[in-house]
Amino acid sequence: MSETNTRMAPIVVDHPLVQHKLTRLRQASTSTAGFRRLTRELSLLLCYEATRDLPTEAVEIETPVESTTGRTLSGKKLCFISILRAGNGILDGMLDLVPAARVGHIGLYRDHDTLEAIEYYMKLPDDVAERDCIVVDPMLATGHSAAAAIDRVKAAGVTNIIFVCLLGAPEGMDYMAARHPDVKIVTCSIDRGLNEKGYIVPGLGDAGDRLFGTR
Ligand SMILES: O=P(O)(O)OC[C@H]1O[C@H](OP(=O)(O)OP(=O)(O)O)[C@H](O)[C@@H]1O
Numbered sequence: 107m108s109e110t111n112t113r114m115a116p117i118v119v120d121h122p123l124v125q126h127k128l129t130r131l132r133q134a135s136t137s138t139a140g141f142r143r144l145t146r147e148l149s150l151l152l153c154y155e156a157t158r159d160l161p162t163e164a165v166e167i168e169t170p171v172e173s174t175t176g177r178t179l180s181g182k183k184l185c186f187i188s189i190l191r192a193g194n195g196i197l198d199g200m201l202d203l204v205p206a207a208r209v210g211h212i213g214l215y216r217d218h219d220t221l222e223a224i225e226y227y228m229k230l231p232d233d234v235a236e237r238d239c240i241v242v243d244p245m246l247a248t249g250h251s252a253a254a255a256i257d258r259v260k261a262a263g264v265t266n267i268i269f270v271c272l273l274g275a276p277e278g279m280d281y282m283a284a285r286h287p288d289v290k291i292v293t294c295s296i297d298r299g300l301n302e303k304g305y306i307v308p309g310l311g312d313a314g315d316r317l318f319g320t321r
Pocket residue numbers: 189190191192193214215216217221223243244245246247248249250251252278304312313314315
């Protein structure tokens with residue numbers, strides 16, 4: 107996969123709280139309830155980073171003491187897009203921080219043999235093209251799922267997209283840089299690579315199964 111010059115550098119959030127929670131999340135001994143809670147907490151912290159460059163505007167307000175000028179969010183409204191099913195684990199924390207955001211869903215699963223993304227569902231808000239979008243999925247392994255989801259989001263007319271994940275592999279980072287160099291990636295870690303089954307190593311296992319207790 108050739109590298110492009112316009113590749114946007116990924117943001118790896120190395121805050122001590124993030125790294126502590128990520129380590130607990132990785133541990134095989136962490137329960138389903140613990141995994142879900144840690145994912146939600148990490149999502150809040152990732153959302154904080156992903157929204158760092160949102161534009162703001164000055165507004166005049168009255169505090170109980172005097173008039174002052176504050177800043178509020180301006181510009182396009184937000185839409186979170188969850189890649190089902192594991193993306194829903196991230197969505198909860200994001201919505202805690204931005205409760206007014208609209209939400210889209212794209213259903214994809216990885217074919218275990220080919221590692222290609224197979225689509226089974228899509229529902230985006232009617233006005234998605236007028237919004238900035240944050241696409242969420244805990245794992246960026248080969249990058250096939252994220253790239254396929256972002257193809258769909260761009261086809262719906264969205265021009266400003268950020269991808270948020272808990273873990274990325276270098277392979278997925280390269281694939282995204284080639285397919286969607288304009289998309290900023292925010293993650294807790296870029297791990298060593300992929301194993302022969304396409305799992306991130308050291309990773310955290312199958313995020314969907316660990317979130318929903320399906321295996
Ligand atoms: O980068 P890739 O190689 O495409 O792998 C990442 C995808 O794999 C996982 O989903 P999975 O297919 O396990 O579906 P699930 O969320 O329903 O468990 C994960 O949540 C990503 O969507």
